[in-house]
Amino acid sequence: MSRTQSNMLALGTIAPEFYLKDTNSADSYFSFADIKGEKGTLVMFICNHCPFVHHVIREVVRIANDYRVQGIGVVAISSNDVNEFPQDSPELMTEFAFENNFEFPYLYDETQEVAKVYDAACTPDFYFFDNQNKLVYRGQLDDSRPGNGIPLSGSDLRGAIDGVIYNRIINPNQKPSLGCNIKWKK
Structure with missing residues (x-):
């Protein structure tokens, strides 16, 4: 299990646009503008x-x-090379979304261009944008990792989202996410 940290895209970056196929619905494509929330938008690479x-x-x-x-x-969004990692194929993304009760789009970044413009490095990698599409949080969900005994809380990400919703200051000292590296095409 490789351990790769987030690259930590600069705060204030405007959300890069995308237009990708959703594996969680039949023949749908979504852009950032399509999924943008009224108060903010969470983009995850998994x-x-x-x-x-x-x-x-x-x-x-x-x-x-x-x-x-x-x-x-x-x-x-999943950006892994499915030729090398067939377990991340769009068909299996559909199953994964169903098994985990996703009520949100799970997009396939076949060209890996979206991961590159977001400077994504690992799975999971979290990016939260405010209602002006400015990056206000990037990094970890919380301090829990497989096997470290710290319970999941989502505290870091929840704190950032609450900051936007309730107009609070978001701590700029953010910890990178840690996970498996994105499987880049050769």
């Missing part, structure tokens, strides 16, 4: 097979469900 994603996925779904009703748009 994949099906990563043990770090498996460790956090229930809390990620809870966060999505808690905040979508408060005006937060949510999307997950």
Whole structure:
């Protein structure tokens, strides 16, 4: 299990646009503008097979469900090379979304261009944008990792989302996420 940290895209960066196929609905494509929330937008890079994603996925779904009703748009994107990692194929993304009760799009970044413009490095990697599409948080869900005994809380990400919703200052000292590296095409 490789351990790769987020690259920590600069705060204030405007959300890069995308237009990707959703594996969680029939023949749908979504752009950032399509999934943008009234109060903010959470963009996550995940994949099906990563043990770090498996460790956090229930809390990620809870966060999505808690905040979508408060005006937060949510999307997950998988950018892994499916030729080398067939367990991350779009068909299996559909199954993963169903098994984990995703109520948000799970997009397939076949060209890996979206991961590159977001400077994504690992799964999971979290980016939260305010209602002006400015990056206000990037980094970890919380301090829990597979096997470290710290319970999942989503505290870091929840704190940033609450900061936007309730107009609070968001701590600029943010910890990078840690997970499996994105499987880049050769």
